Amino acid sequence: MPHLDTRGIISAVKIVFYTPITLLTLYLVYRYAFRRDAGWLFLSIFSMARIAGGALLVAAETQPTKTSLFFAAYIMEPAALAMLLLSTLGFLGMVGQHTYSEQRRVTLIFRFFGLLGLISLALCIAGGVLSTKSAHPSTALTVRRAGVCILTGLYVFLFLAHLGSWGYRWYMRTYRRNLLFGITVALPFLGVRIAYAVMAVWSSSDLVGKQLSSNPTLAKMNPVTGDWVLYLVLSVIMEFMVAVIYVFSSTVLSQRRH
Secondary structure (H helix, E strand, O other): OOOOOHHHHHHHHHHHHHHHHHHHHHHHHHHHOOOOOOHHHHHHHHHHHHHHHHHHHHHHHHOOOOHHHHHHHHHHHHHHHHHHHHHHHHHHHHHOOOOOOOOHHHHHHHHHHHHHHHHHHHHHHHHHHHHOOOOOHHHHHHHHHHHHHHHHHHHHHHHHHHHHHHOOHHHOOHHHHHHHHHHHHHHHHHHHHHHHHHHHHOOEOOOOOOOEOOOHHHHHOOOOOOOHHHHHHHHHHHHHHHHHHHHHHHHOOOOOOO
């Protein structure tokens, strides 16, 4: 049996945890054929990305000579976070059906921030790829930081937009109001995850943790070489909580009552 270190075990648990979420969200996407916005679609993509990242890291630890597997796994770490934010945007659109979502101005604003989410995804991936090339360390760091900064801005917008959504609560059906409540509960966990992503990208100048920051606190936040307990609590568990809350609030709490 191959030996897995702590992060390898965490990755294996990710695979187990996100598999049912992926299957359920894919079923919901298929059932509603995109008629209820894109929350489930992006949540399914996020879940699949976490499964793929976990599988890559487990494979990398069983075949340590293949460093490309490590790089691929850690490139997906910040990139998949963009999908979770886009999922939040999609669920906010679902909440606002027949109230604010159909307003042209709101639609354009949501599309603009959705585009920003995709740009941040591209930047995170590009920065990770550049990190594997020793000739471009400073460029890679700048690109990765730009991607995470956009994610942070997107989170701020989502938080403010969700506050604005509560102003329409009396015009919403109960099941949509329940989903909005679920988003409210999930956003603090998502905020902690975003804060960890910011500290992580400022903790070192390359993907695998070399040239660590002189700040000991930031050094602990590196997802590769930092404190694994902080990584587990501030990254993995926070994402777990957000995903579970979204699934529960968009299915059980949001069932129509006849």
